[in-house]
Amino acid sequence: MGDESNQPKESTSINENMEEEAEERDPESNPLNEPLLKRNRTLSSNPLALVGAKVSYIESLDYEINENDLFKQDWRSRSRAQVFQYIFLKWSLAFLVGLLTGIIATLINLAVENIAGFKLLAVVKYIQNERYLMGFLYFTGTNFILTFIAAILCVCFAPTAAGPGIPEIKAYLNGVDTPNMFGATTLFVKIIGSIGAVAAGLDLGKEGPLVHIGSCIASILGQGGPDNYRIKWRWLRYFNNDRDRRDLITCGASSGVCAAFRAPVGGVLFSLEEVATWWRSALLWRTFFSTAVVVVVLRATIELCHKGKCGLFGEGGLIMFDVSNVTVRYHVMDVIPVVIIGVLGGLLGSLYNYLLHKVLRLYNLINQKGKIYKLLLALSVAVFTSVCQYGLPFFAKCTPCNPSLPESVCPTNGRSGNFKQFNCPNGYYNDLATLLLTTNDDAVRNIFSTNTPYEYQPSSIIIFFALYCILGLITFGIAVPSGLFLPIILMGSGYGRLLGIIMGPHTNIDQGLFAVLGAASLMAGSMRMTVSLCVIFLELTNNLLLLPITMIVLLIAKSVGDSFNPSIYDIILHLKGLPFMDSNPEPWMRNLTVGELVDVKPQVVGFRGVEKVANIVNALRNTTHNGFPVMDGGVVPPNGMASEVTELHGIILRAHLIKVLKKKWFLAERRRTEEWEVRGKFTWVELAEREGNIEDVAITKDEMEMFVDLHPFTNTTPFTALESMSVAKALVLFRQVGLRHMLVVPKYQASGVSPVIGILTRQDLLAYNILTVFPHLAKSKRK
């Protein structure tokens, strides 16, 4: 029973200790089929998990409405004006989340395009002057510095900013509190780190980080500012609970996706399908509002940049992969290549998931060795990437420009463009340089480009595909903010275009379209989303006629992929040890009751309705539980039948006990208090705060002998499960209602029996934890 430590104040120092401990561990003790962090082989451990690149204590969030007497009082006294304030603020925050996410996304785009643009222009100049070595040094040097900035920030200041952040957000919205995940430092490092890493030409995208940035903005806005500089505004206090924070972060994640792909509906659906665990119709609407704001901001920026006020930016950046000008013609026979792409996407996607899983395990061993190793790993990947991007185009043949094209288009020497001259003579272009020596966004645009059936040689596409397969595997795990979308799009478009070249004579489908379908199939094969991907691609490509074939590709790729392994996000979640609660219980959970589960846990620690201070202090000091049942004994029930009677009054939270102890609201004798005695002493604002540590509470010896009436603080309406309920059903209840504690009550009625026989928490209901205690169930384990 009970669950996790509740010391957010201390968590920083603890986490640092933990990290060192983790770094000291024997790397050999981590076989390849276990989660990265060893867990205790008992139910309800205090688990550790990797948040970003940081080992942290994991807590549970509490979405339950704590219906105690004080809460009810507050609800009765909350006026119409306060309800209006709450609603107004909810929408204002959704607006601000959209606005800020849109602005920051624009700034990131601007920064990336300008930094990368100046870098590439300088390199082009060196090449034109045939100073190839100097060009190489300049190119590699700049990328090295940019990667260094991104990596050093992530390693030293905000390890939680490394990686895409989407698995952690998914876990957060599932009810797992991920410390330091949504702080101001993380936000800042994520922004700068993302600019650095993307501008350095690494094989990663800004899409995942933008989702994290959106969520950070939402979290910071909801709490009124960065951790130490919060606005203590009265209105904002309504949002000081896990439910409203969850809703805000969902808005933020949607806005992030929308900002990344300019796909407002896709953003909402991405949150719905992939990220969020709980969803309400009202939230759908609010999320939609946020993404609408993002789109308006992005549109305004595009208009502004078209007028050339954004430096080098106007040429690329926000104008995504528009294939709307393609006349889509296809027959029933074109279903065959579409099916082939789908099957291939599923196969390659699951293979990618498998290999990435292995690489991440290997990287974890390296990263565990210390900060310097993390940094070195990131920098070596950056150097390798630069060498390949600069060096490989020299192996490609120069292709003569199509004479029908105007000279300004082919060959190009500018920052972006479809026919890069590189080392070729005038009138010729280097097709591999077009794909490699450019920003990732431009590379996608170039490979998606339609009506250019002879632009790329098969050999160039093969080199491109092979390179990005390697880079896609080795880049993701390094300690910089990195998104998974773009690497997968690059890989997928590579083999898609290759297929297009091969099947060109037999089909009407444009090669650019093949590239788009390849990218979609690989995303579905790896990330296993369908509806949201479909809408994102719809919004990206701005071509509705593609819809039926996109749908077929996505469905096939996902089906094929699902038969091999779980989605990449699920793999990462498991790898990081985040206690994610799946929506489908395992079949063997039907054969286990919660009563059996409670039996293997230590005896539940409960309090009486009016409890001695010493007992409370001891319980808080000696356990890490966050919830304690409150029971009354000896009271004669209303029907006056029995003499020996126990009553389950409810459940009390650790945070509330600490608050009571801190305020020293003690009674001299054992008696129940009246409502007027407690009214005004504690406000719901205070009770909403979950912080506080028992070590900070000083209680004198005299006070230890006094009493506390716990009744006003007890949540009298806890969710309960009968001991005979199967774990499968308990899991459904736990997840659907969003619980932190579930009281298990006996199925027997008799005097002398405790009305609570145990408390179950998230950790107790995880399949992995149950199987450590009941290994025989694993034998009957099957899907």
Add this chain to the structure above:
Amino acid sequence: MGDESNQPKESTSINENMEEEAEERDPESNPLNEPLLKRNRTLSSNPLALVGAKVSYIESLDYEINENDLFKQDWRSRSRAQVFQYIFLKWSLAFLVGLLTGIIATLINLAVENIAGFKLLAVVKYIQNERYLMGFLYFTGTNFILTFIAAILCVCFAPTAAGPGIPEIKAYLNGVDTPNMFGATTLFVKIIGSIGAVAAGLDLGKEGPLVHIGSCIASILGQGGPDNYRIKWRWLRYFNNDRDRRDLITCGASSGVCAAFRAPVGGVLFSLEEVATWWRSALLWRTFFSTAVVVVVLRATIELCHKGKCGLFGEGGLIMFDVSNVTVRYHVMDVIPVVIIGVLGGLLGSLYNYLLHKVLRLYNLINQKGKIYKLLLALSVAVFTSVCQYGLPFFAKCTPCNPSLPESVCPTNGRSGNFKQFNCPNGYYNDLATLLLTTNDDAVRNIFSTNTPYEYQPSSIIIFFALYCILGLITFGIAVPSGLFLPIILMGSGYGRLLGIIMGPHTNIDQGLFAVLGAASLMAGSMRMTVSLCVIFLELTNNLLLLPITMIVLLIAKSVGDSFNPSIYDIILHLKGLPFMDSNPEPWMRNLTVGELVDVKPQVVGFRGVEKVANIVNALRNTTHNGFPVMDGGVVPPNGMASEVTELHGIILRAHLIKVLKKKWFLAERRRTEEWEVRGKFTWVELAEREGNIEDVAITKDEMEMFVDLHPFTNTTPFTALESMSVAKALVLFRQVGLRHMLVVPKYQASGVSPVIGILTRQDLLAYNILTVFPHLAKSKRK
């Protein structure tokens, strides 16, 4: 406790009695602010509701997995092959649902376009020969006959086919069983009736009926055929439960929307946002698959019809309101007209909801009087519609054709076209005839038509708008299959275009776009959907650049509308008396506990683990409850502490009790049976069937004295609520987990106390029912 009658076999005859009873009722007893059907003023009545146009008994569905010993045995014995069969069949059914819905939608379109086409061509010929009266008689006569066919089918054969069906589907997916809603007769009548009503030019659409048709197809496929001719295929038995049927019907509803609007993503989102109560990621994917199949079928049909093989169909029908050729240009200043449209849409939408509510109440009084009145009402609406559609264009001025248009375009005399000649001389067209004397689909296309700023005179648009406001109010309630989408689109496009004409000089937005936005705003203002409407409009208009302004319009219109009244579907649900369970509990529900709710109900009827046959028979005969708690007494619990002990074993369903009685599985003495005694006697397939009536069971006097061991049939893992739980939380639990019965357990532990103090059902948790018993709570009622 207990809940509703469970006699589907008898329901037909009962319902007929009920219907007569309802028809005999004093119409004066139905004041305008009550639901249409009077309910008993106690908790847990056997409620009646209007399904389609038929008064029916309403039951609850049971989504809970019935974990009794037999179920567990079955699960253990279910082989890999069976699991594979189940998954394969699930996907095959989703495929078939999509395929059949697509084909039937095509057939309906074909029929409507050809029937209406021949009718209109004949009328045009009469008019060209200036035989106006003859034309009028022909037009009105044809419409009269078509309406007569539709109405007589609905009135006599399948009253459940009247109306759109969407509110009933919404209620079904919420857990309310709606009798005869998804039968083969209903499907047939819905198809023919829909063809008749739409071809008759009534102001109604085929969109709502298509959703119902999709659901019917899904339901019939899932049960293996029409009610009396089911295929008794073993595989299909896996689907003989409410959960899988729910999933299938969700697929069907999505396919229907998709078929109606050619909007696959919109169809999925419509189900998600508006129709479905429970949703899983897996379902999202399967639904998406169904709609993808529909789209492929529709595309194939379009290709076929373009070759002219579909009679008159090729010219119109499936090619929806395509405005993709519009170059969308808009500035920040164009936000002003957009905001105006949104606000107007919200105001008009809520006004429409209000007025339609009143009209539906009035119509109900007329329809109650008997079948002949229903028929007369439908026919008079049809005649009125015909008179207006034919007569009003004579009041419009003839407009000269724009000389830049080719002669084949203006004026047109064919079935469809933008510049109808009607009574005008050559070279002139009648703009009102273009909008009125055509099919509804063509009318929408014509008013959406872009780059035609001077086509319509303001006076014509005003007449059009006024007429469709009246028709939209009076047509919906008549006893034919009718959809709400098209009337609202027609009305909305009318005022949208009018606004466009007024604001023309001040904005860049095209008038056709104004019409589209007007339609969107009115839909949002009346139906209160956002994301799904947005995507449907996106897919309808095939223009992604419209997205930001569409989003703004929808958000504003919904916000404005929500401040006046609930959505039209909610109003209809309430009006029909369907016990829909809302996701948000009322605030006053926090002040009431389930214990208090149970206190006002009759004593719970329970059984002992081994019960006398006579007691079971009596309980089944004297109550209508569907679930009974099973309790054991006197057993010493494992810890051997107490002497007087009662144990809550679980809950047993009426259907299972009847099955046991029918099989006469009786014991001579009071004893518990062994597992081998029951194994093989009952299969889970039998237990999955919910039919059976206690009146059909003949028990001899000797058998009455025998015993039944209820343990193997008891669901040992029921969901329970502590008596101190608030109704608000209980409601959330009930809805989230999809319960039919919730056991209330005492918070006291004492010997002699019953381990169950009551059972709550759907009816007990409805706000309306609670307020009849606790009227004082209504005073504190507020949102």
